[in-house]
Amino acid sequence: MELLLETVALYSLKLAYETEGHSPILRDDPLMGSCDREVFELLIRRGDVAGIHGEIGRCLNLALEAIGRMDAVLGRELGRLAAEFGAAETVEGLYAPAIILRDYLRDVL
Template sequence: MELLLETVALFCLKLAYETEDSSPILRDDLVMSEYEREVFGLLLRRGDVDSIQFRVSHCVGLALEALDGVDTPMGRELNRLSADFSAAQTMDQLEAPLIALKEYLKDIQ
């Protein structure tokens, strides 16, 4: 699940910071330092659902700003998917909404 979390963060940060005339954001870029696979792996091993949700929520918030907020169709859908992820209370409940977030972010890149 570490890779899945890192991918969601990467797609969010790409939406927030990548522009047509700049080089693409990659997994080893400085902006990804708090969202690396190893960081998520540590949180997963600790079973720290709240910290995982906090980090993902921060990235999704940046992506929402890039999409002009929840008043746009894409922003509303991203917000809905993020709310589903935030509603998870256990590690097992994180995976399905996380996959939905990843697929949506991939589609709107």
């Protein structure tokens, strides 16, 4: 699960910051900040769904800004998927929406 969350964060940051012709953003990039596998592992172990929502939400907001917020078709869909992820109340409940987010962000990239 922590790898899945890290991937959602990574794809979000790639969408927000990566530009063509420049070095790609990788998992160990400083931009990842507190969105790395170890942080998510700790949050999962603690059952800190609010903490997970906060970290992923920060990354998704950056991605949403990069694709035109809710004014664009891509932004509306990302906003809808982010809301479904944010509605999860348990760590186990995060799994399915995180997969959908990961796949959507990968397709947008």
